[in-house]
Amino acid sequence: MYLSTKNELEQFCQQASAAKVIAVDTEFLRERTYFPKLCLVQVAAGDNIAAIDPILIDDLTPLAELFEDPSVTKVLHACGQDLEVLLDGMGATCAPVFDTQLAAAFLGLRQQVSYASLVESYCGVRLPKAESLTDWSRRPLDPEQLTYAEDDVRYLPGIYDRMMAELIERDRLSWVAPEMEALCDPARIKRDPREAYRRLRRAGSLTRRQLAVAREACAWREETAARRDLPRKWVASDEVIVEVCKRTPTTLDRLRRIRGTDQIGEGDARSLLAAVARGTACTADECPKMERHARPSADTESVIDLMYAVLRLISERSGVATQLIATRDDLLEFVQDRGSSSLSSGWRHELAGSTLERLLAGEVGLTVRDGRIELL
Secondary structure, three states: OEEOOHHHHHHHHHHHOOOOEEEEEEEEEOOOOOOOEEEEEEEEEOOEEEEEOOOOOOOOHHHHHHHHOOOOEEEEOOOHHHHHHHHHHHOOOOOOEEEHHHHHHOOOOOOOOOHHHHHHHHHOOOOOOOOOOOOOOOOOOOHHHHHHHHHHHHOHHHHHHHHHHHHHHOOOHHHHHHHHHHHOOHHHHOOOHHHHHHHOOOHHHOOHHHHHHHHHHHHHHHHHHHHHOOOHHHHOOHHHHHHHHHHOOOOHHHHHOOOOHHHOOHHHHHHHHHHHHHHHOOOHHHOOOOOOOOOOOHHHHHHHHHHHHHHHHHHHHHOOOHHHHOOHHHHHHHHHOHHHOHHHOHHHHHHHHHHHHHHHOOOOOEEEEOOEEEEO
8 A cells, every 4th residue: 555645544553553563664865964854654564564655644643653552563674774764754762663683683693684685584585676776755656666665564574473483482582572672762763962972983093182072073063964954974074073173273274274174164164163162171070981992911812712702602502693692892891890791691691691601710611523612
């Protein structure tokens, strides 16, 4: 079904609300804007698949209510961007959510398996890629585009049913549940301009004082980009922001000496200088800290290597993706501060942390048998 009126949407959402599980996907554009432009929402509920046109339907309240209904599980694949788009485009915070890409990492598939690979693995269907670069904002949409879009939700309900059965059979539902709940945390979706500096490329090269400037400069860039609905790099690139933080210019002339600032208008340039001044005026206690792990000693690196070998063995035996269990940084934290490590509690401790504790205590080891690494 292609829904282009509010009346059609209301009727569909009323029927879909009776379902316990619905599949959701979105099509959007954001190459020339700060906020993603929601162009299409696909929903599969029972035997019905709807392609909902948010460009032609002004009021998406019925759909937002469906997505926020706590009695209906929303199934998505790699849901991070979709949740952000739905929040920006229609003010909907989806919950509860089941992410098939995340679940796949608990069931023997690689951590970031694509939707096409998942469909082929579970359904034996190869999806076409012909519309992957479609401009979804153009109207009218043709039948081929709608079929392509609907395929993105067509197979998800069946995959969800099989995944749930596998998770229950392997007694892993309790492992997956808190990971799914975390996906719905609004703090993961909403943007805080004053936290934008943490995503600044090469921020690790800045001192604490320079980070204070970066916090103010990046907040200025986010707010400016959002107000004008432009990509942040069109306001100022990461390279320019980093150089501004290092040079901390106090005059327009000194700012213009930085290559790349010629694209910044005079009014914006003065606002950027004001942001720099706020950053340089921060007291030492107000300057932010970036998490930087001290380089471990050669001995500690060797211990981490051994731990990682055990982790890969656990991953291979359990079918849970290695990176989902822990990264090398997580292993280092486990060695240095076990109490705060994610490996010290929950399913990660049950699966791997307890074994790693025994390894560090000298109670288990590794050996090679028939060309394979095994635990002693």
